[in-house]
Amino acid sequence: MNKEELKNIFQFLENSEYSLDQDIINNHCIDWRGDFIGTSDIILFPKSTSAISKIIKACEKNHIPIIPQGGNTGLVGGSVPRKDKGEIILNLKNMNNIRKINLTDNSVIIESGCILEDLKKKLQEHEMEFPLNMGSKGSCQVGGNIATNAGGVNYIKYGSIRQNILGLEVITTSGEIISNLSSIKKNNTGLDLKQIFIGSEGTLGIITAATFRIYKKPQERCILWLGSDCVSEILKTYSYFTKIFCDQISSFELMNKKSLEILKKIGIEFRITKEYYCLIELSNFQDIQNFQDYIMDKIANINLNLEDVILTKNEQENIKFWNIRESIPLAEKKxxxxxxxxxxxxxxxxxxxxxxxxxxxxxxxxxxxxxxxxxxxxxxxxxxxxxxxxxxxxxxxxxxxxxxxxxxxxxxxxxxxxxxxxIGQLRKDDLKKYKSRFELEKMKSIKKIFDPFDIFNPGKIF
Ligand SMILES: Cc1cc2nc3c(=O)[nH]c(=O)nc-3n(C[C@H](O)[C@H](O)[C@H](O)COP(=O)(O)OP(=O)(O)OC[C@H]3O[C@@H](n4cnc5c(N)ncnc54)[C@H](O)[C@@H]3O)c2cc1C
Structure with missing residues (x-):
C-alpha cells in the first residue's frame, strides 16, 4: 500500500494526527538499543479513544498491521515495526491527559500516552506518588508500562504496575472499547479481563487509559550504599534488612564491579574496591524524627561483613547514587x-x-x-x-x-x-523453548479471540 492509499484510509484523522514524513517515521522505526530497525510508511498520533477505535476498524478492513508505540524505551524490540511488512505505527503521545486525581480513594485516571515522570511530578503537588520508577521514566509512557507490566526499582515495596491498576480502557477487535476506569478495589464479577491486557505487549489491543492506585509520598528517603566481596553477604544483608526495616525498604539493587567500572566511559568515576555493591533505599513513612540516626542505630550491631558503607544525608545525595545505578544501561550501550x-x-x-x-x-x-x-x-x-x-x-x-x-x-x-x-522480538525463540507447549497454545488461543485478523503487533511474543 502506498502513502497516498494510506492517507485515504485514515482521512478521518486531523492533519496533526498522522505523518507521512519519512524522517519522522524512521526515528520511530528503531528501538532504544538500536538492535531492531524496521520500516513503515505512516505514523499515527491519534488524540482520542474514538479516533483509535476508527483506526482499528479501518486496519481490520484493509488488513493493515498496527504497531502500538509508547515512549519506545522497550528493550526487546516490541515497539517498532519489522522490515517491509506494511506495518503502521500507532504512537500514543497525544493521549496524555490526566483525567482525574481522586484524593478520597487515592487513585488517578490517566491516559496511556502520559510520560511516567510527568505523572509523578503532577502527583507530587498533592504530596502523593505513583510508585513505579525506573531509569527510563523521562521517556516511557504509562501505556507502555502497562503493556510490558513494568517492574522498576520500587517493585520490592509496591509490586509491578499490575498490582497498582484498578481499571483499564482498552480498544480491541472491531474497534470495541472495553472501558472500566472505576476506582473500586473489589470486583469479583467473573474473569478479570484487564489482567489479560497487562503485559500483553500490544498484541491484543490498544490501551488508552487506566486507573492507578496512588500513595502518600514518604516524608524522606535515604540510601544505604554497601560493598562486599561476595554475593552471599549481600543476600544475607537482604534477609536481615527485610526483617529489621520491613516495608521501609523501597529498593534493593545489586551492581557488580564490572557494571560500575563501565560507567567511566560516560564520565562517571568513583572508588570501586569491592566485587559487589548494593543500593538500598529506605523510606520514612512514619515521620521518624531523625531518620539517619534511626537507620544507623538499627544496623549498628549487625554481624555482616560489609564495607564502603555510605548513608545519604539529603535528596541531592540520593540523586547522585540513583544516577550511578540508572546510568548502567546507558554505559552498556558503549x-x-x-x-x-x-x-x-x-x-x-x-x-x-x-x-x-x-x-x-x-x-x-x-x-x-x-x-x-x-x-x-x-x-x-x-x-x-x-x-x-x-x-x-x-x-x-x-x-x-x-x-x-x-x-x-x-x-x-x-x-x-x-x-x-x-518477550517482543528478542526472546520469541527462547519463549518457545522454555515455556510449555500447552501454555503457548492457550496464549495463542487468547490472541485469536482478541485479534482474529492478526493486526495487533504481529511477530511479537508469538
Ligand atoms: C534506561 C532504561 C531503564 C529501564 N528500566 C526498566 C526497569 O527498571 N523496569 C522495567 O520494567 N523496564 C525498564 N526499562 C524498559 C522500558 O522502559 C519499559 O519496558 C517501559 O515500560 C516501556 O514503556 P514505553 O512507553 O517506552 O513502551 P514502548 O517501548 O513504546 O513499548 C513497549 C511495548 O508495549 C507496547 N505498547 C506501548 N504502548 C502501548 C499501548 N498504549 N497499548 C498497547 N500496547 C502498547 C508496544 O507495542 C511494545 O510491545 C528500561 C529501559 C531503559 C531504556
Missing part, C-alpha cells in the same frame, strides 16, 4: 558486544546460579559479566560481554551458545527468562 538477559532467580539459589553460570561461560569464552538489577525482586540483568575475541561473523553462534548457557541454568534454578522486559 560496549561492543554485550548479550543481555533479564532473568529472575529464587534468592536462595541466586549465588549458585551466578557462580555456575559464570564458570560455564568463562570455560567457553573470554567473557566478562556485567551483573546488576533489582535483586530484592529476584531480578538480575545478567549481561555477558564477549567483545574481545569474537569476529562479527561469529556473533550469531556465540549469542546462541551464551543464551543456551544462561537460560538453561535459569530454568535449572527455578527462574524466569524474562523478569520485566517481556
Amino acid at each position: 560496549e561492543n558486544f554485550v548479550i543481555k538477559h533479564d532473568v529472575s532467580i529464587p534468592l536462595e539459589r541466586m549465588e549458585q546460579f551466578i557462580n555456575e553460570t559464570d564458570q560455564k561461560l568463562k570455560k567457553n569464552f573470554s567473557a566478562e559479566i556485567i551483573n546488576f538489577g533489582h535483586i530484592g525482586d529476584n531480578n538480575l540483568h545478567y549481561n555477558v560481554s564477549v567483545s574481545k575475541n569474537i569476529k562479527p561473523n561469529e556473533e550469531k553462534r556465540v549469542l546462541k551458545k551464551v543464551n543456551d548457557i544462561v537460560y538453561s541454568n535459569t530454568t535449572k534454578f527455578g527462574g524466569s527468562i524474562s523478569a520485566e522486559h517481556g
Whole structure:
C-alpha cells in the first residue's frame, strides 16, 4: 500500500494526527538499543479513544498491521515495526491527559500516552506518588508500562504496575472499547479481563487509559550504599534488612564491579574496591524524627561483613547514587558486544546460579559479566560481554551458545527468562523453548479471540 492509499484510509484523522514524513517515521522505526530497525510508511498520533477505535476498524478492513508505540524505551524490540511488512505505527503521545486525581480513594485516571515522570511530578503537588520508577521514566509512557507490566526499582515495596491498576480502557477487535476506569478495589464479577491486557505487549489491543492506585509520598528517603566481596553477604544483608526495616525498604539493587567500572566511559568515576555493591533505599513513612540516626542505630550491631558503607544525608545525595545505578544501561550501550538477559532467580539459589553460570561461560569464552538489577525482586540483568575475541561473523553462534548457557541454568534454578522486559522480538525463540507447549497454545488461543485478523503487533511474543 502506498502513502497516498494510506492517507485515504485514515482521512478521518486531523492533519496533526498522522505523518507521512519519512524522517519522522524512521526515528520511530528503531528501538532504544538500536538492535531492531524496521520500516513503515505512516505514523499515527491519534488524540482520542474514538479516533483509535476508527483506526482499528479501518486496519481490520484493509488488513493493515498496527504497531502500538509508547515512549519506545522497550528493550526487546516490541515497539517498532519489522522490515517491509506494511506495518503502521500507532504512537500514543497525544493521549496524555490526566483525567482525574481522586484524593478520597487515592487513585488517578490517566491516559496511556502520559510520560511516567510527568505523572509523578503532577502527583507530587498533592504530596502523593505513583510508585513505579525506573531509569527510563523521562521517556516511557504509562501505556507502555502497562503493556510490558513494568517492574522498576520500587517493585520490592509496591509490586509491578499490575498490582497498582484498578481499571483499564482498552480498544480491541472491531474497534470495541472495553472501558472500566472505576476506582473500586473489589470486583469479583467473573474473569478479570484487564489482567489479560497487562503485559500483553500490544498484541491484543490498544490501551488508552487506566486507573492507578496512588500513595502518600514518604516524608524522606535515604540510601544505604554497601560493598562486599561476595554475593552471599549481600543476600544475607537482604534477609536481615527485610526483617529489621520491613516495608521501609523501597529498593534493593545489586551492581557488580564490572557494571560500575563501565560507567567511566560516560564520565562517571568513583572508588570501586569491592566485587559487589548494593543500593538500598529506605523510606520514612512514619515521620521518624531523625531518620539517619534511626537507620544507623538499627544496623549498628549487625554481624555482616560489609564495607564502603555510605548513608545519604539529603535528596541531592540520593540523586547522585540513583544516577550511578540508572546510568548502567546507558554505559552498556558503549560496549561492543554485550548479550543481555533479564532473568529472575529464587534468592536462595541466586549465588549458585551466578557462580555456575559464570564458570560455564568463562570455560567457553573470554567473557566478562556485567551483573546488576533489582535483586530484592529476584531480578538480575545478567549481561555477558564477549567483545574481545569474537569476529562479527561469529556473533550469531556465540549469542546462541551464551543464551543456551544462561537460560538453561535459569530454568535449572527455578527462574524466569524474562523478569520485566517481556518477550517482543528478542526472546520469541527462547519463549518457545522454555515455556510449555500447552501454555503457548492457550496464549495463542487468547490472541485469536482478541485479534482474529492478526493486526495487533504481529511477530511479537508469538
Ligand atoms: C534506561 C532504561 C531503564 C529501564 N528500566 C526498566 C526497569 O527498571 N523496569 C522495567 O520494567 N523496564 C525498564 N526499562 C524498559 C522500558 O522502559 C519499559 O519496558 C517501559 O515500560 C516501556 O514503556 P514505553 O512507553 O517506552 O513502551 P514502548 O517501548 O513504546 O513499548 C513497549 C511495548 O508495549 C507496547 N505498547 C506501548 N504502548 C502501548 C499501548 N498504549 N497499548 C498497547 N500496547 C502498547 C508496544 O507495542 C511494545 O510491545 C528500561 C529501559 C531503559 C531504556
